[in-house]
Amino acid sequence: MPTAPTYSIPGSTTAAPADAAPPRADTQPERTVAEVLARSNVQEVFEELERDLVGLAPVKQRIRDIAALLVIDKLRLNLGLEAQTPSLHMCFTGNPGTGKTTVALRMAQILHRLGYVRKGHLVAVTRDDLVGQYIGHTAPKTREVLKKAMGGVLFIDEAYYLYRPENERDYGQEAIEILLQVMENQRDDLVVILAGYKDRMDTFFRSNPGLSSRIAHHIDFPDYGHEELLEIGERMLSAMNYRFGPAAREAFAEYLERRRAQPHFANARSVRNALDRMRLRQASRLFTEPGRQLSRDDLTTIEPEDIRASRVFGGPGT
């Protein structure tokens, strides 16, 4: 004989605990796109995205599309139009250094602000974190990572390493199966983003069609153009409180031109490494004049010779 409970459990609110999720339940439900945007602060993230990330126009467009769908879905839900939670698992493909991890981090923020993931943290893992070393090791390891990522975004970098066709006893397959199961059954709790090089991801998906069909959004990150790389370099420098001296910008542009022609060019990552080496050379250059009083300008300026000493100019340097 169930009677109305006369007790209240600490921690539970007066509302029915089953739907404890909706925040601001006291306010009117949103009716316009602007209201949803205003309440979720997602516009700020868009602006940050636009401001902080150079180029990547197709990626930004795709993120806007996804966000638009989520906003509209929210409005529909407010009017009682039930729709299945959209599948938000994504795949980021692109060459190294094209900003996949950075965008994933932003994606976690956007999804959190729109209320599609509850906590909005990003758990970045690779094969080593998911796949065990002996029989029975993989499942607990994968499950532990999944549990940590619950309520947020699981970012699997270089996901194609999970599947090694040359070794049929490889435990990667087991990790993929557990991953698939959770991706399907706990869509509300977790968003999975796979990342990797385009061609290798394609082969990976061909051999794992179940995974491919459960990922709704395949986003391709284009390589940066020359101008974009230059801008990225300048932004990185100013973020580190450095700047290019006269003629140094031209030298850097020339450096990029030559570096891009060489193998293993990793876009923004290579730019950052190059800048780090330039800082080293600048420091050694200043180091050779122990008697000189160094001004603020001296300490912050990268001179052309710091750049031209690089190995890509055919010199003996680093």
Place this chain on the structure above:
Amino acid sequence: MMTNPTGRLTQGQFSFLPDLTDAEIALQIEYGLRRGYAWSVEYTDDPHPRNTYWEMYGIPMFDLKDAAGVMLELDACRKAFPDHYIRMVAFDATRGVESIAMSFIVNRPKREPGFQLERQEIGGRSMRYTIRGYAADAPEGERYREG
């Protein structure tokens, strides 16, 4: 006279209340996670009051952000031990505390026969008391079975 008319095991938090629903359990877990506790799932079929250490189901879950991860483990434990006592335990790793901060039962067997108080007369009029679970006669794993 009955001292425990409901015949239910009363250990840990909330044990005099009706069973918590999954949503209520998730709320408690969420509260613990906000305070930085590490949750773990424990089970036993020997809930003697002095049996402090129950069996661990998996390892304690550190670094979790959301209750869904803990619930995943609890569901797995319920599936494996439907007729055992299962409790959630929150460990507070704060320096100086380093102890259990929360603990409550989340799964019970369908029938809980309770405990017998055994009295033993010893020299003179002295008494010795001991508590024994009625279900404890059966070997481990066969207690609290239906029928």
